[in-house]
Amino acid sequence: MELFLQQVFNGIMLGSTYAMVALGLTLVFGILHVPNFAHGNLYMLGAYVTFFLISLYQFGFWAAVISSMVILGVVGMLVERFVYRPLIGQPHINMFISAIGLLILLENSVAVVWGTSAKRIPHPYPDTVHLLGITTTQQRLIVIVAAVIMIILLQLFIKKTIHGTTIEAVAQDREGAQLVGINVNWVSSMTFAISSAFAAAAASLMAPIFMITPTMGALLVMKAFVIIILGGLGSMQGAILGGYILGLVESLGGGFISAAYKDVFAFGALVLILAIKPTGLFGKESN
Amino acid sequence: MKYNKFLKQNWLYLLLLIAALSFPLVISSRYYIQIMITALTWAMAALSLNLILGYTGQASLAHAGFFGLGAYSLALTTKAGLSFWLALPLAGAFAAFIGLFIGLLTLRTRGHYFAISTLCFGVIVFIVAGSWIEITKGATGILGIPKPTPIPIPFIGELSFTSQTNQYYLVIFFLLLFLFIIYRLVNSLQGLSFMAVRNNEVLAEAVGINTFTTKLLSFVVTNFLVGMTGGIYAVLMGGVSPTVAGSNLTFFWLAYVIIGGVATMAGPIVGAVLVTFLMEYMYSLGEYRLAIFGLILIMAIIFFPRGLVGVFTRLYQKIKDYFGGIRGGGAGQNAAKSRKANETL
Numbered sequence: 108m109e110l111f112l113q114q115v116f117n118g119i120m121l122g123s124t125y126a127m128v129a130l131g132l133t134l135v136f137g138i139l140h141v142p143n144f145a146h147g148n149l150y151m152l153g154a155y156v157t158f159f160l161i162s163l164y165q166f167g168f169w170a171a172v173i174s175s176m177v178i179l180g181v182v183g184m185l186v187e188r189f190v191y192r193p194l195i196g197q198p199h200i201n202m203f204i205s206a207i208g209l210l211i212l213l214e215n216s217v218a219v220v221w222g223t224s225a226k227r228i229p230h231p232y233p234d235t236v237h238l239l240g241i242t243t244t245q246q247r248l249i250v251i252v253a254a255v256i257m258i259i260l261l262q263l264f265i266k267k268t269i270h271g272t273t274i275e276a277v278a279q280d281r282e283g284a285q286l287v288g289i290n291v292n293w294v295s296s297m298t299f300a301i302s303s304a305f306a307a308a309a310a311s312l313m314a315p316i317f318m319i320t321p322t323m324g325a326l327l328v329m330k331a332f333v334i335i336i337l338g339g340l341g342s343m344q345g346a347i348l349g350g351y352i353l354g355l356v357e358s359l360g361g362g363f364i365s366a367a368y369k370d371v372f373a374f375g376a377l378v379l380i381l382a383i384k385p386t387g388l389f390g391k392e393s394n
Numbered sequence: 395m396k397y398n399k400f401l402k403q404n405w406l407y408l409l410l411l412i413a414a415l416s417f418p419l420v421i422s423s424r425y426y427i428q429i430m431i432t433a434l435t436w437a438m439a440a441l442s443l444n445l446i447l448g449y450t451g452q453a454s455l456a457h458a459g460f461f462g463l464g465a466y467s468l469a470l471t472t473k474a475g476l477s478f479w480l481a482l483p484l485a486g487a488f489a490a491f492i493g494l495f496i497g498l499l500t501l502r503t504r505g506h507y508f509a510i511s512t513l514c515f516g517v518i519v520f521i522v523a524g525s526w527i528e529i530t531k532g533a534t535g536i537l538g539i540p541k542p543t544p545i546p547i548p549f550i551g552e553l554s555f556t557s558q559t560n561q562y563y564l565v566i567f568f569l570l571l572f573l574f575i576i577y578r579l580v581n582s583l584q585g586l587s588f589m590a591v592r593n594n595e596v597l598a599e600a601v602g603i604n605t606f607t608t609k610l611l612s613f614v615v616t617n618f619l620v621g622m623t624g625g626i627y628a629v630l631m632g633g634v635s636p637t638v639a640g641s642n643l644t645f646f647w648l649a650y651v652i653i654g655g656v657a658t659m660a661g662p663i664v665g666a667v668l669v670t671f672l673m674e675y676m677y678s679l680g681e682y683r684l685a686i687f688g689l690i691l692i693m694a695i696i697f698f699p700r701g702l703v704g705v706f707t708r709l710y711q712k713i714k715d716y717f718g719g720i721r722g723g724g725a726g727q728n729a730a731k732s733r734k735a736n737e738t739l
Contacts, residue, residue: 142506193696199505200453204652204695207645212688219681325641329517332510367525374514381511382499 113241114362115355120247122354123254127309128327129334129346130258131302136332137341138278139295141191142199144206146306146331147324148213149186153179153307154319155217158228168231172311176304183303184296192295218321225318232315250312257308258347261301265343274298278341326370333377340386414566418559427558433670434565435627439643440650440662441572442619447648448657449580450612451592453509455644456496459516460489460617462523462639464624469536469634470529478542482625489621490614497613501606504595516641523636535635539628561630568626569663572619577659579615588612589657649691655703664702 128150135143143149153175160171190209194202232245265271276284277294285291310319317323334353338345353373361369401408418427439461446454464485471481500511523530530536542564544554555561579585587608590598599605628634637643647666654665669687676683698705 136506142509190692197699198451200447200451200509201695201699203453203506203509204648205692207648208688208691208695210688211645211691212685215681215684215688219685326517329510329514333514336507336510368521371518371521374518377514378496378499378511378518381503381507385503385507 109240110362111359112239114358116241116243116247117362118355118358119351120250120354121358122351123251124309124313124350125327125330125334125354126258126347126350127254127305129331129338129350130261130343131305132328132331133335133338133341133343133346134274134298134302136335137339138274139298140199141187142203142206143186143191143302144203144328145186145190145209145213146302147326147328148210148217149179149183149303149324150306150310150327151319151321151324152182152213152217153303154228154310154314154323155221155226156307157311157314158226158319159221161228168228168315172308175307175311179307180300180304183299183301186303187295187299192292214321214325221321223321225320227318228314230315244316246315250316253312254309257305261305262343270297330370330373333373336377337380418562424558427562429670429674430667431558431562431565431630433667434562434569434663435623435630436647436650436670437663437666438565438569438572438623438626439620440647440654440666441569441576442616442623443644443647444651444656444658444662445576445579445588445619446612446616447651448661449585449592450588450609452501452609452613453512453648454613454616455509455513455641455648456500456516456519457616457620457647458641458643459512459519459639460493460620461624461627461643462519462634462636463492464489464621465628465634465638466523466530466536466624467621468625468628469539472539472629473536478540478629479545482622482629485625486618486622489624490618493614493617493621494610497610497617501609501613513641513644516639516644520636520639520641523639530636533636535633537633539632539634541632542629565626565630568622572623573659573663575619580659584608584611592657649687649694651701652691652699653694653701655701656699658701658703661701661703668702 128146132143132146135141135146156175156178157171160166160174161168166174186209190205191202194205230244230246232249234245236243236245236248238248263271265274273284273289273294274297276287276289277291277298281291284294310323330353334349335342335346338349357369357373360372417430421427421430439457443454443457446452467488468478468481468485471484472478476484496512496515500508500515503511524533526532542555544552546552553560555564580588587598587603590601590603591605591608595605598608624638627638646669647662650665650669651662652665653669654663655661673683673687676686679686694701700708
């Protein structure tokens with residue numbers, strides 16, 4: 108029972124990261140139809156920026172996390188402007204290839220600048236906590252709580268503010284949004300900024316727990332794609348729920364079935380589900 | 395007369411063929427021949443990727459997965475004592491067989507969904523190759539794959555593949571074979587239906603093409619060819635490890651196809667050879683060269699989506715137009731017409 112609870116707790120923590128990353132990806136993929144395959148690399152870049160700020164400039168943990176979010180937000184805007192916007196209206200494969208180029212560029216730039224060896228951010232909150240019979244660190248609790256707060260804030264932003272509603276408007280009907288005077292380019296920029304900032308936040312929060320390496324985002328982005336396709340493209344609730352479910356499945360599957368094949372389950376499930384329902388579990392029919 | 399015409403139309407290809415055949419005779423450096431062997435192996439993989447990606451319009455990102463399946467299949471069968479010449483088509487058939495099932499599952503999806511689900515399959519192959527230790531020997535991989543079985547030739551002796559030059563010709567032989575197969579396929583009625591599916595799937599369906607079977611056929615042939623390429627790679631390297639199924643390889647081949655020229659015969663080869671040599675040339679830059687490579691890929695897709703071959707054909711057409719215009723209106727108009735036909739392709 109204790110092991111089970113421990114795995115559930117770890118699953119929720121993993122799921123918090125997945126939910127935040129998937130939420131960012133669903134914004135750009137589901138809403139702007141940009142298959143941002145480099146999303147995992149933006150996540151990785153976010154972790155490195157935080158590491159850099161803490162180790163080189165002696166930033167406090169929270170100051171570093173917030174600065175990293177801002178920096179990655181700007182990077183996201185640049186990516187949208189220079190990598191994806193020139194390809195709007197061209198065959199979908201082109202944007203895909205551009206994304207792969209960006210992926211290679213980011214991964215290797217980071218490897219050049221900071222080296223390929225794994226790095227670790229010193230634990231800001233190393234104390235252990237005893238909760239319901241399980242032992243954990245404060246940092247893990249912080250990840251869970253911070254993710255929930257950020258997800259709620261994003262929901263409020265999109266539902267309650269003018270800027271947020273323009274994102275929804277573009278998602279529903281790009282041309283209609285243009286007709287009522289919404290600057291679609293600005294909305295794209297903003298969406299990319301939010302998406303990248305979320306990735307940076309997730310990466311920075313997790314960085315003291317796991318090692319950071321230039322390839323840390325490679326599998327993560329695929330998991331995020333699995334989540335958003337299963338949860339329904341563009342559906343934020345689907346991304347959040349899917350994130351937590353995948354975290355739990357992975358943690359329990361890895362703990363009780365097989366650690367080596369835990370990723371195979373997730374990816375295999377995607378291939379099968381897409382075979383049965385080619386537009387995803389909750390996807391709309393479209394051409 | 396007939397030969398004259400053939401020479402006039404194909405002089406460039408003949409020249410390239412002669413250059414390719416005489417390469418190891420002219421260049422004595424083992425280092426350059428080895429790079430050329432690698433480049434041409436990648437060219438083969440890029441050629442088959444071009445069939446599904448360029449001609450059929452489906453971005454299969456499981457390409458390295460099938461390459462790996464072929465490589466592992468060849469490694470296991472030849473180590474069990476099977477002759478290379480039987481093991482190689484078997485490697486292709488194995489990849490094609492798995493490809494048939496994966497195609498049945500994934501080809502129901504379209505566009506990004508297809509790319510993502512094939513990428514997922516590629517990662518599964520990679521993980522299994524690294525984890526199924528009883529069969530694949532895990533991360534170390536399978537070593538000591540025997541060189542291709544020598545072919546006995548009456549009166550001369552036998553043709554063995556221990557020397558680098560002979561290995562080079564082995565690769566050239568299969569490259570030409572692949573080129574021939576893909577050329578014949580693309581220029582057949584079947585090839586036209588591939589392109590019809592690429593250009594407009596709904597329209598293709600409407601004129602009576604079974605788009606699903608068409609895509610499946612293209613996918614299976616692609617995987618047969620890349621499975622064989624994996625086998626050739628495994629035998630030349632003498633060993634396989636999970637990296638042969640890594641998605642990085644797929645990304646590289648994709649880049650070769652795009653930089654060379656998508657949906658052209660020469661594009662994948664031009665891209666593979668040029669980029670491989672460029673990467674070797676920039677070796678001193680270390681890790682930077684991969685970052686530069688990513689940048690080149692982004693720029694290529696934004697500014698030259700038709701690749702180097704596309705740029706050259708356009709340039710050639712412009713020059714032809716220019717001189718045709720001077721000689722007489724008729725020739726110029728013809729050129730303009732053929733250029734337009736090229737663009738709508």
